[in-house]
Amino acid sequence: MAPPISSLSSLVTSSPVPSPPHPKPTRRALSVAPCNSASSSSSSASTSSSPPCQPVAPQVASAGRRGLLALGAGFLASAALLSPAGDAGATRIEYYATVGDKLCELSPVKSGLAYCDVEVGTGAQPPRGELINVHYTARFPDGTVFDSSYKRGRPLTMRVGAGKMLRGLEQGISGGGGVPPMLVGGKRKLMIPPTLAYGPEPAGCFSGDCNIPGNSTLLYDLYLVGMYK
Numbered sequence: 001m002a003p004p005i006s007s008l009s010s011l012v013t014s015s016p017v018p019s020p021p022h023p024k025p026t027r028r029a030l031s032v033a034p035c036n037s038a039s040s041s042s043s044s045a046s047t048s049s050s051p052p053c054q055p056v057a058p059q060v061a062s063a064g065r066r067g068l069l070a071l072g073a074g075f076l077a078s079a080a081l082l083s084p085a086g087d088a089g090a091t092r093i094e095y096y097a098t099v100g101d102k103l104c105e106l107s108p109v110k111s112g113l114a115y116c117d118v119e120v121g122t123g124a125q126p127p128r129g130e131l132i133n134v135h136y137t138a139r140f141p142d143g144t145v146f147d148s149s150y151k152r153g154r155p156l157t158m159r160v161g162a163g164k165m166l167r168g169l170e171q172g173i174s175g176g177g178g179v180p181p182m183l184v185g186g187k188r189k190l191m192i193p194p195t196l197a198y199g200p201e202p203a204g205c206f207s208g209d210c211n212i213p214g215n216s217t218l219l220y221d222l223y224l225v226g227m228y229k
Contacts, residue, residue, distance in 0.1 A: 123184025
């Protein structure tokens with residue numbers, strides 16, 4: 001005779017079938033041996049199946065250094081292509097501050113000076129012995145600039161009529177000998193022959209290197225900013 005259904009259900013709940021035990025996973029500590037010649041040689045001698053020791057970090061570092069060196073070489077090559085070839089002669093400043101000025105035809109006078117006005121000033125005429133502020137760019141006839149107040153970012157202060165400047169500059173600013181005096185705000189170009197400049201001697205010398213060779217004709221672009229205050 002079969003047992004009642006209620007007794008079967010109580011039998012199942014009171015005596016559950018035990019589950020088979022699951023094996024617990026074992027954990028192994030991961031150790032990384034230092035990669036050097038001794039360890040790699042010993043490991044290769046002891047275990048033939050293990051891969052050889054390969055130092056990854058130094059390879060990455062060396063690759064990074066090679067990339068930086070290649071990048072620097074590229075910049076240097078670009079600079080060499082873009083920069084003009086150096087002059088083996090005198091040290092000269094390549095700075096064209098007044099390259100945008102209008103052109104004018106130079107008029108020579110008896111002294112050998114030649115001048116022309118790019119823009120006639122509307123201010124006062126500096127009296128003799130007055131301190132004035134002048135912006136200038138000085139270059140050689142081939143167009144090479146050897147000095148410029150614009151490069152320094154401020155005009156040059158000089159005293160007119162005191163014999164402290166080149167005779168060609170003195171005549172070109174103060175006037176005389178067929179040259180009208182400059183007025184404040186005026187812009188003028190001068191071509192100064194060697195006899196009114198530095199003559200046969202080189203000038204602008206430092207440690208045996210001279211910016212201005214002897215017997216040089218000089219071209220000046222002048223801008224009379226105003227009186228010194």
